[in-house]
Amino acid sequence: MPQNPVTIGNVQCGTNLPLVFIAGPCVIESEELVLTTAKQLAEIASKENLPLIFKCSFDKANRTSVDSFRGPGLDKGLAILAKVKQETGLEVTTDIHEPSQAAPAAEVCRILQIPAFLARQTDLLEEASKAALKHGGVVNIKKPQFVAPEDCIHAVKKCEAFGLDQLMLTERGTTFGYGRLVNDMRCIPIMHGMGTPVIFDATHSVQTPGGKSTGGQREMIPFLARAAVACGCDGIFAETHPDPSQALSDGPNMLPLSEFSQFAVQLQKFRTLVNEIGQPTDIPSGSK
Numbered sequence: 515m516p517q518n519p520v521t522i523g524n525v526q527c528g529t530n531l532p533l534v535f536i537a538g539p540c541v542i543e544s545e546e547l548v549l550t551t552a553k554q555l556a557e558i559a560s561k562e563n564l565p566l567i568f569k570c571s572f573d574k575a576n577r578t579s580v581d582s583f584r585g586p587g588l589d590k591g592l593a594i595l596a597k598v599k600q601e602t603g604l605e606v607t608t609d610i611h612e613p614s615q616a617a618p619a620a621e622v623c624r625i626l627q628i629p630a631f632l633a634r635q636t637d638l639l640e641e642a643s644k645a646a647l648k649h650g651g652v653v654n655i656k657k658p659q660f661v662a663p664e665d666c667i668h669a670v671k672k673c674e675a676f677g678l679d680q681l682m683l684t685e686r687g688t689t690f691g692y693g694r695l696v697n698d699m700r701c702i703p704i705m706h707g708m709g710t711p712v713i714f715d716a717t718h719s720v721q722t723p724g725g726k727s728t729g730g731q732r733e734m735i736p737f738l739a740r741a742a743v744a745c746g747c748d749g750i751f752a753e754t755h756p757d758p759s760q761a762l763s764d765g766p767n768m769l770p771l772s773e774f775s776q777f778a779v780q781l782q783k784f785r786t787l788v789n790e791i792g793q794p795t796d797i798p799s800g801s802k
Contacts (some may be wrong), residue, residue: 516670516681516709519748520652522624523605525565527682527748528711533785534749535559535778536607536625536654536713538569540764541585545594549601551756551771556602558775564782567625568604569751570595574763575611576631583762588615592622607654613641620645630656630686633669643676654682654713659689663701670708683708684751685742686715693723697738702745703793713749714742720767730767732758736777743784746793750781 519528527534537555542548552568559566572591574584585591595606599622607625610616611632619626626642633639633655642653655669666683673681683705687695697719705712716739722729739750755761758768769777 534565536567536751541571552598568606616641616645620649625652628655630658643673643678652680656684663704684713687719699745711748714747715751717753
């Protein structure tokens with residue numbers, strides 16, 4: 515059975531605990547941008563007493579176009595994320611795309627993120643589980659856009675078979691026709707029924723896929739995030755950038771960094787209320 519809560523350095527994420535935030539730019543555009551953003555997020559987290567994990571990708575391997583910016587790559591990217599840890603004290607996370615990336619990423623990142631499109635890849639889940647287990651880390655599995663929430667149990671069981679019980683599941687929308695994602699908030703209690711903490715990806719959920727690059731409706735981020743917190747998610751994943759209009763990846767669905775503090779503080783108040791009144795006790799089972 516997965517652990518709940520899970521331990522991420524000095525942060526705990528799980529049932530009846532404060533909301534955890536996983537935040538940062540979509541991709542490492544430069545060391546300067548990453549460090550500047552991380553330091554501002556660390557200041558916000560300290561001032562507002564917010565549990566926060568810094569997120570940024572070293573490689574966006576699943577871009578639509580071959581011309582899209584991907585990032586600096588594994589070695590340079592992990593070096594920058596290690597510097598974030600050293601200079602801010604924040605734990606960090608990144609997504610991995612190949613089994614060989616798991617071991618080096620786990621040396622720096624307390625959470626290894628499995629992208630939604632890759633959540634059924636057994637070899638990737640195996641190496642991520644083994645690497646996280648070795649370093650006392652966590653694997654965060656994003657629910658694929660094409661998978662029913664109850665079927666996430668198979669990814670959970672794969673990781674457990676490889677010895678890992680520190681797992682999180684993330685809801686990030688479901689494909690509905692062409693160029694549209696929708697959030698079925700039933701996903702949150704259904705995935706909770708598998709025993710893991712559940713994260714809500716508030717920014718990728720507002721993507722509008724299609725064309726050469728993905729669009730987005732960032733104005734909808736707060737609405738969906740509030741609904742997810744009301745439904746009991748244990749954390750919010752929110753990509754943020756000092757100037758999303760100039761971002762090299764996923765700009766249309768990133769939250770402006772200047773808005774992050776108010777966004778997070780309001781959601782934490784929602785979480786406090788949810789913890790006070792409690793969730794319905796009849797949580798659905800995660801298995802069919």
